[in-house]
Amino acid sequence: MITNMKRSFYLSGLLLLVLGCGGSSNTVADTGSQDTGQGGGQNNDPNFNPNRTYQLKDLVTTELKIGEHKFTAWVMDTDAKRAEGMMHLKNEDFKDDQAMIFVFPQARELSFWMRNTLVDLDIAYLDKNKKIIRTGTMKALDETGFPSAGAAQYAVEFRAGLLKKKAIGKGMTVEFPDTVVARD
Numbered sequence: 379m380i381t382n383m384k385r386s387f388y389l390s391g392l393l394l395l396v397l398g399c400g401g402s403s404n405t406v407a408d409t410g411s412q413d414t415g416q417g418g419g420q421n422n423d424p425n426f427n428p429n430r431t432y433q434l435k436d437l438v439t440t441e442l443k444i445g446e447h448k449f450t451a452w453v454m455d456t457d458a459k460r461a462e463g464m465m466h467l468k469n470e471d472f473k474d475d476q477a478m479i480f481v482f483p484q485a486r487e488l489s490f491w492m493r494n495t496l497v498d499l500d501i502a503y504l505d506k507n508k509k510i511i512r513t514g515t516m517k518a519l520d521e522t523g524f525p526s527a528g529a530a531q532y533a534v535e536f537r538a539g540l541l542k543k544k545a546i547g548k549g550m551t552v553e554f555p556d557t558v559v560a561r562d
Contacts, residue, residue, distance in 0.1 A: 429466035429494075432459055442477060442534065443553040447544050451477040451534065451554070455561045464535055465494040478535045483560040485531040489523035492516050498538035503530040508552045513541050 421428070425435060437452040437459070454460045460480050464472075482488070485506040492499070496518055503512045503526035511528045515538050526533070534552065541547065 425471075427466055427471070430462060432462050434467075434471065440479065440554050440558050442479065444544075444546050444550055447546065449475055449477040449536070451479040453558055454478060454480045455559065457562055463490075463495070464497070464499060467496065469497050469537070472537065474537055474540055476537075479554070479558065480533040480535075481558055481560045482531050483562070485529040487526055487528070488530045488533060489525040490516065490533060490535075491523050492518055492520045495519065500536040500538050500541040502534045502536070502541065502546065502552070503528070504532035504534065504552055505529060506531045508532065508554070510546070510548050510550050510552065513547055515539070515541075 423433075423435075426433060434452060437454075439450050440453055442449040442451045454463060460482075463480065464478055488503060490501060495516075498518050499516050501514055501516055501524060502510045505511050505528065511530060512526055514524055516524050532552070
């Protein structure tokens with residue numbers, strides 16, 4: 379019979395082993411979440427999405443400025459929020475002037491995929507100085523990774539086609555408050 383202390387020790391070791399297996403410098407970030415079972419139940423809010431853990435209305439936002447263009451961006455500053463990202467959203471859930479910024483603790487090679495993401499999205503990877511190092515368009519539900527092709531500390535997702543429409547691209551700087559930092 380395993381005592382509670384031994385059980386805790388074994389579970390802690392197993393957790394460290396599982397977390398340690400993700401130690402590659404390539405990080406794949408979901409732009410949505412896995413089903414955690416927390417989203418179900420009745421809710422009278424017409425914008426409530428039962429498939430999401432983090433409802434858009436509950437997320438902290440910040441203003442992004444790229445050249446003359448301004449966006450209100452939901453801040454994804456923890457592993458759990460970054461994992462959920464834009465999963466389970468439809469085009470009518472966000473507007474052209476809205477975006478989602480993913481904030482990581484330090485710059486590293488990143489790669490995003492579109493698991494459970496129902497709409498095409500544009501992505502801009504930013505280095506630690508908030509300069510765009512790569513952009514692209516990701517297709518809905520495509521689980522092929524789209525890499526940053528360099529060390530990125532931030533990724534910003536927009537409605538598909540918006541970066542081209544606004545002439546936003548590599549080399550441009552994205553302005554946002556220095557208080558927007560990873561919380562984990």
